[in-house]
Amino acid sequence: MRKSKLRYAEAPTLNIVPLLDVLLVLVAVLLLLTPFMAKSIHVDLPAATSGAVMTQDTAITLEVKADGTVLFEGSPVTDWSALNTRMNGATSAKVFADKGAAFVAITGVLDQLAQRDIHNVQFAVRP
Template sequence: MRIKRIAPSEAPDINLIPLIDVLLVIVIFLVVSTTFMQPSQLEVDLPGTQSAKEDTAPTEALRIRIGRDGNYAFGSLGVLNETQLRRELTKAMATNKDGQERRAVVEADAAATHQSVVLVMDMLASLGVARVSIATAGGKAP
């Protein structure tokens, strides 16, 4: 019995369209998921506490960061001085038209001066912020 081999007339090809579709979905997912982050240009090293609770600050709270060099950051805004910070906080408070109680979270670097923290708290008090929280790094002893 003789078996005849049939030579393939065309070379097999690789279909790249499904691969491209999967890669596009992955790229879209990465682009969409990275837009939810609010990077800050001011890195702070929060002081630790013995009994730290979870960060329960509401997402609508005003977040002010104080760097070790005395610079400030508000929300996603970059490095600000005192005048710029006061202007941005005033704008943020002006958008509060529903009369809801505003809250603020102060994230001060462990090496930040006491004066810069007091200055921010004084600004918030003069603008009518009802509750001010000071963020700490959970579980680290000072």
């Protein structure tokens, strides 16, 4: 009997160096051409025919004391309906609350602000 010699074939390998060279060339081409392509794109944007002009954000200041009293820009609030003209045009509110202020008083202020369509409210706590 004759013994045959087994030949082991090399495992196939993938040469990555040429692939990386091609990819780097493509990246370089894209980086060089992108600014030229961006300048050549024409976008036809629509024009507004009506709408309100954006004005500067007008904020009102409210303070809630520990005993439940509410101050509007330094003066105590007794009647919320009397403040409609002073709060007209406000788009945001800053609410300062004492540490011991009752949650019911704060939610009452939030309800009054929501009735006047003021939903942008910033909170702060004073010691």
